[in-house]
Amino acid sequence: MRLTTGFTSYLYCFETANVRIICPIAEREFEGHVDIVTPYGFSGFVGNGPCLQFPFYWSEFVKERGYVCGYIALNPIFEKDAYFNLNKAYRSNTLYFLDLTLSINKLFSNLHKNRRRKLKDFDKTVFISDRNALTNFLVGNYPAFLRRVQAPRAAYFTRETLISLCSLDNVVVVGAGTVEKIEAVYIFAHTRYAADCLFNVATPEGRHYATLLLWWGVNYLKSKHIALLNLGGGVRENDSIARSKEFFGPIKLPFRALKQVYQPKIYEELCRRRGADPADKTGYFPGYRSPAVSD
Template sequence: MRKLITLSHKEQWIAYVKNSVEYDFYHTWHYHTLDQSGDPVLFVYEEGNNYIALPLLKRKISDSSFSDLGSVYGYTGPISNRKFEDLEESLMDNFKSSFLDFLDKEHNISVFSRLHPFFNQYLLIEKFGGVYKNGKTVAIDLTIPLEQQRKKYRKSTYQYIKKAWHNGYSVKETKDLEDISVFFDIYTENMRRIEAGDYYFFNKQYFIDLISTDEFDCRLILVYAGDKIICGSIITCTCGIIEAHLVATLTKYLHKSPAKFLTDEISILGRKLGMKYYHLGGGLGFKEDTLFNWKAGFSDLFLEYKSWRYVANERIYNSLVDRIGIDPNNKIDYFPLYRCHFVPVNNTVLQY
């Protein structure tokens, strides 16, 4: 049996997530209410006492009668009341059949979902095809002693942390609206400085709603130099995993790298909260760039990050790509390609 749960069915959505053996805050009802890029739905397939659920965003494809399915910012993918490695082949095959029927009847042309690096969701998704290896993410193992963790730090990383101790930096957890406002300004300043895309910008209400939720554990941790806020991070704690959701530093203090001190402090907090891992994430676009290298200065625990890029109707997909002047076989790392805001000209990529 299958069902499609929307945001209007709050209690059902929450129950399926909470009863899953592995999930993250990215799967929750509240987090999906914060996304304005599509209509959130939770696809559920059930057999007896077992289920597989997949949160998605349904998006209309402009100037057509079709739609597609995407995912919220962060790591989602399917969840279940059992680990994927323990699911029967028949249950996974029946989920596939039901989901493909749903795609066809709802005229959904493609599906994009960011899979969670800690969960073996690929065991289910590889039955469809379209599992794409994006790169690596970095995590800190909180199950080992703190001093052992610190031995894994790059020498320069640890030096910045020690300088922060010497300078008397301190951390504070807060839900105060004024503090949230200050962090919002620092984060927005950071995104403008690095010329981030619109995808990485959020309004102030997003920050307030995220931090004030009672559906999952979300905290704003700030770094102070004296009485001045110079750095901060919004973290979540779910099923033994801390996610470094948003991190930002006041431009004037970037050369002191207080975020390194903050990362170390959050790892201490995580142990107190009984967390097992502190997930720092990957590089920009999940490339092994300077951001990835910064995170790799804390840990040698690297995880494979995969996404699901599935074309349900190849004929319609190719026609949608063709109408914006892109060759469907182009190697642009973007999916679905018909939503790409870049077109290749003379082997270069120009924004339009």
């Protein structure tokens, strides 16, 4: 995401004899100080085992780097409570996951009848796999699509970011449309452990392809023996996007994030300069970056 934000980004890695813990972070400068955040679409603190001493080592790391504070999103399927203080974790949304270890028939039966009806033409649909053409469609239609769905500003990726993502070996791009033109594209990213729905972009006339393209992805990812598919969540809790994802019969898990302050005095001063309440961590964090506060 550095191609969009310009932030210095890297993968933090902690290792002991038997445990490895990683976390992608991006550094952001603000009035001569630096805070950290997990890059958009990434979640922090994933490890292969428990380490009760990790919070101490993390505290030493951020102190050594001089960070003011950190916003660390947590993936609910990978998070381990031993890595962080639960009192600093705040729930902001719900994420929806499909269990791809279930049979395709069971996944189909879990669908809402509306979604099953949309799949009646699945075998007749011509899916498009031309990566170059689909990438061009994504790049050309992405800004207008975001404006139409009123997406948050963090979702506005640059052309370079979109092209880079679509070129990755672990990213799958599929589309649909008519003989004359592409009308919709769906993009999935995956590892051998789990997959994510990254983007679904469509023209107004191509919106009806969303369920068909997602179901194509379910079949493809099952063929790769990937266990979970993250459908994401809504822009806000229980909005129309979230409700549409419930139609797939998913597992629902809380999406939480750590809101950690490493240098309280500096954090409080930066918040005061912007008219933000430094004690309030229930809303936008860090408070001094909130678009709602005065300049």
